[in-house]
Amino acid sequence: MRILVTNDDGIMAEGLRVLVKHLQDLAEVLVVAPDVERSATGHAITVRTPLWIKEIKINGEFFGYAVNGTPADCVKIGVKAISTKEIDMVISGINRGPNLGTDIMYSGTVSAALEGALLGKPSIAVSTVDFDKPVYESAARFTKVLISKLVLQDFPRYDALNVNVPSVPYSEIKGIRVTRQGLRKYKDFFEARKDPFGNTYYWMLGKVVDEEKTGDMDSAAVEAGYVSVTPLHIFLTDERSIEKFRYLEES
Amino acid sequence: MRILVTNDDGIMAEGLRVLVKHLQDLAEVLVVAPDVERSATGHAITVRTPLWIKEIKINGEFFGYAVNGTPADCVKIGVKAISTKEIDMVISGINRGPNLGTDIMYSGTVSAALEGALLGKPSIAVSTVDFDKPVYESAARFTKVLISKLVLQDFPRYDALNVNVPSVPYSEIKGIRVTRQGLRKYKDFFEARKDPFGNTYYWMLGKVVDEEKTGDMDSAAVEAGYVSVTPLHIFLTDERSIEKFRYLEES
Numbered sequence: 001m002r003i004l005v006t007n008d009d010g011i012m013a014e015g016l017r018v019l020v021k022h023l024q025d026l027a028e029v030l031v032v033a034p035d036v037e038r039s040a041t042g043h044a045i046t047v048r049t050p051l052w053i054k055e056i057k058i059n060g061e062f063f064g065y066a067v068n069g070t071p072a073d074c075v076k077i078g079v080k081a082i083s084t085k086e087i088d089m090v091i092s093g094i095n096r097g098p099n100l101g102t103d104i105m106y107s108g109t110v111s112a113a114l115e116g117a118l119l120g121k122p123s124i125a126v127s128t129v130d131f132d133k134p135v136y137e138s139a140a141r142f143t144k145v146l147i148s149k150l151v152l153q154d155f156p157r158y159d160a161l162n163v164n165v166p167s168v169p170y171s172e173i174k175g176i177r178v179t180r181q182g183l184r185k186y187k188d189f190f191e192a193r194k195d196p197f198g199n200t201y202y203w204m205l206g207k208v209v210d211e212e213k214t215g216d217m218d219s220a221a222v223e224a225g226y227v228s229v230t231p232l233h234i235f236l237t238d239e240r241s242i243e244k245f246r247y248l249e250e251s
Numbered sequence: 252m253r254i255l256v257t258n259d260d261g262i263m264a265e266g267l268r269v270l271v272k273h274l275q276d277l278a279e280v281l282v283v284a285p286d287v288e289r290s291a292t293g294h295a296i297t298v299r300t301p302l303w304i305k306e307i308k309i310n311g312e313f314f315g316y317a318v319n320g321t322p323a324d325c326v327k328i329g330v331k332a333i334s335t336k337e338i339d340m341v342i343s344g345i346n347r348g349p350n351l352g353t354d355i356m357y358s359g360t361v362s363a364a365l366e367g368a369l370l371g372k373p374s375i376a377v378s379t380v381d382f383d384k385p386v387y388e389s390a391a392r393f394t395k396v397l398i399s400k401l402v403l404q405d406f407p408r409y410d411a412l413n414v415n416v417p418s419v420p421y422s423e424i425k426g427i428r429v430t431r432q433g434l435r436k437y438k439d440f441f442e443a444r445k446d447p448f449g450n451t452y453y454w455m456l457g458k459v460v461d462e463e464k465t466g467d468m469d470s471a472a473v474e475a476g477y478v479s480v481t482p483l484h485i486f487l488t489d490e491r492s493i494e495k496f497r498y499l500e501e502s
Binding site: 046048073077149150154177181199 | 294296299324356397407434440441444450451455467486489490493495496498500502
């Protein structure tokens with residue numbers, strides 16, 4: 001098995017290195033990751049400027065390729081240009097901090113997995129939910145277990161799994177819950193300041209004020225000590241709304 | 252009614268100006284748009300650097316606010332910080348070129364409408380499908396008609412409409428089709444070149460090789476001369492896959 005690994009925290013991030021170390025036990029790993037941190041890049045791709053690829057060594061040993069692009073760019077160029085062999089899976093992570101609920105819209109980590117899904121590869125985004133005290137080791141070990149559990153030939157085409165792992169020692173993880181993406185509501189506000197030239201500028205700040213934690217939502221599973229596994233797909237159609245808008249067809 | 256208008260082609264784009272001119276017939280319009288072109292930015296937001304807002308005049312008259320951010324940033328800061336009154340709708344466009352099928356993942360135009368949806372506003376992304384010969388006038392006139400047809404109090408919460416208008420004279424538009432997001436497949440490839448210093452760099456090129464144009468897909472409607480209206484939502488869960496992955500819960 002050959003796994004392409006990427007992330008959005010950049011190729012030097014600890015979460016990526018811990019993940020790679022664990023995955024090497026079960027697969028050939030190709031690292032193609034952004035040269036610098038690309039958080040909150042959403043599903044951006046680079047279309048007007050070229051991409052550079054740089055070989056990165058760690059302690060004198062080849063580690064992977066750094067790309068001056070987004071996580072989605074890394075997946076595309078990794079699968080289509082860098083890899084000389086067929087890629088079997090795409091794994092993105094381990095992200096420092098959660099990717100839960102509607103926040104995943106902005107997530108570079110998740111966008112890389114969705115790009116993998118678009119390319120027809122079983123893909124997984126993995127995050128450890130505590131930004132301040134990330135326990136990468138648990139998330140990486142868990143990812144290895146998850147991959148060995150997955151029946152890859154049944155992996156639905158154009159799906160990606162969004163995986164959030166509690167930031168606790170591995171033995172304390174209670175199990176897996178297959179969940180739905182919840183709704184996270186922020187009270188966004190903008191703090192206005194004056195620059196030295198008298199112009200106003202704004203810092204965006206957000207505070208989670210409301211969150212669906214009921215039933216089978218992703219946040220609820222993590223809060224209860226389980227790993228949340230949400231099957232995502234690359235389609236945004238709201239099926240329940242198709243008939244509701246049918247009246248627009250009348251002239 | 253008060254409409255926030257944005258786009259991803261930048262505040263000076265013709266498509267935006269034509270749209271604003273038409274919308275002013277039926278609503279108070281607030282323009283908050285990126286200072287420069289921000290195509291293929293996906294659903295990125297700016298979190299580590301501040302945003303500047305600049306008042307833009309056209310022919311000596313106030314036109315709107317330019318922001319050094321992404322389309323999603325513009326919607327957030329427009330609704331939360333610039334507007335002193337409640338915004339009733341968010342409209343993004345008119346994009347130069349189609350936003351159809353899985354391509355909308357990368358679309359700044361669509362991401363702005365999804366950001367509006369996340370903020371609880373009825374939101375619409377509008378594109379004219381011919382990049383080389385965009386007929387903005389038809390798309391703008393059509394948007395006005397669409398808004399007057401919409402029953403806003405029934406607009407499903409967290410939905411946005413993705414609207415693609417054939418690039419033809421208004422009288423040639425055959426009507427509206429409520430559609431599903433189709434699948435667009437690209438043969439992506441990367442052209443390698445050498446820079447003057449001997450380093451290899453890559454241009455990403457893509458060619459549509461396969462496209463779902465059957466049944467109620469967005470591309471099929473446009474191809475047949477109809478305006479495609481696809482209800483999108485901000486959730487990515489693949490509902491059909493929840494049960495398929497349930498086996499992962501077994502230990």
